[in-house]
Amino acid sequence: MEHKGAPRPSSTLQMTCFLGGNLFQISSKIGWIGKVARAIAVVPPHLSQNIKKSPLFFAHTIRQNVHMIKRLHTILNQIRQTSIAVIGDVILDEYLIGTTTRLSREAPVPVLEFASRKLIAGGAGNPSANLSALGAKVYQIGVVGDDEFASSLRHILSENAIDITGIITDTDRPTTVKTRIMAQMGLRFPQQVARLDRLSRTPISKNIQNQLIGALSEKLPTINAVLCSDYHGGLLTSALVDEIRTLAGGKLLTADAQGELDKYRGFDVVKCNADEAQTALGMFLSGHDDFTHAAQTLQKRLELRGGMIITRGGDGMTIAQADGAVHHIPAPHVTDVYDTVGAGDTTIAMLTGALCARASYIEAGKLANIASGLVVRRVGNYAPPPSEIIAELDLNEG
DSSP: OOOTTOOOOOSSEEEEEEETTEEEEEEESOOOHHHHHHHHHTOOGGGHHHHHHOHHHHHHHHHHHHHHHHHHHHHHHHHTTOEEEEEEOEEEEEEEEEEEEEEOSSSSSEEEEEEEEEEEEEETHHHHHHHHHTTOEEEEEEEEOSSHHHHHHHHHHHHTTOEEEEEEEOTTSOOOEEEEEEEEOSSSSOEEEEEEEEOOOOOOOHHHHHHHHHHHHHHGGGOSEEEEEOOSSSSSOHHHHHHHHHHSTTSEEEEEOTTOOGGGTTOSEEEEEHHHHHHHHTSOOOHHHHHHHHHHHHHHHHTOSSEEEEEOGGGOEEEEETTSOEEEEOOOOOSOOOOOTTHHHHHHHHHHHHHHTTOOHHHHHHHHHHHHHHHTTSSSOOOOOHHHHHHHHHHHHO
């Protein structure tokens, strides 16, 4: 219904709404009509009674949603101004894709005819790829072997505009490679049949540790944060993490510990998933109250300067800050989940980038949930570009 005499939409958006028999006007400097229209349409159910009682309350809610959209857009832009060192177990992810033809006569397994081979940066290379896709300057620090896989991994990282001068060659270990055999069976994405890993879990030597610390020291004056990506491949030993903490304690320190939480005591941010939190605490977790207790307990146990983050899959994440604040941030509604590989890497990458860009923990969590929600809709690691994050952000937050 068009209100008689209402001005035509301009750079200053003006909308008139009839609620409860009252007429009020919402004005915003945002020129995105679609965003505000969606904000009106998706007001949370628990606010419905307030809306009926107070149209002005509804107007305030819309303004808050629109302000959050503007703020998250700003943070995404500011990530482009950050520089981050990512240190951890770099991995080459190899995908061998074939079409199914028949069952083998030798064993009850499908016979695949080779169709294609795909190589992707995995392990600590994936948070780097995500940060680079967001426009951050990224320095990769890690270890590879003296083999052809190392050359391939270096090439892939370089193609993603990642600085690889901090990648050290260790002739005593192979480059870690995870080979996935994928069957294309007429579905949207191929299905994984088997995985073969080539790796050494032997802890790095003191000589390699010194080289890694040297690489980090060289980059330290220009970076905003150090992100530790721990895939339990022998690189992030307790001794190396202690040196990182001492050397870079004045920077933002974040870690995706993947279960080895106590190693990262005294960092700013540590992330784990629900299963890892349950194992660390020896208790079953269900519902907001349990996750509040778990996140607060781990934050205090690890003496984190910023916050403890527990990811909860489809239930989003719980953040317990050092100042006592706790936030439960819901995940976006995703119906087409194909593969959860890489979602955790995207989460810690976005959290680190956003916090470097001076986001609050709520803002960083919202962006991380949006980005990881895009990753699970694809097979394998994926680094969503800002354009996709913005489109999804507008759809979910608007």
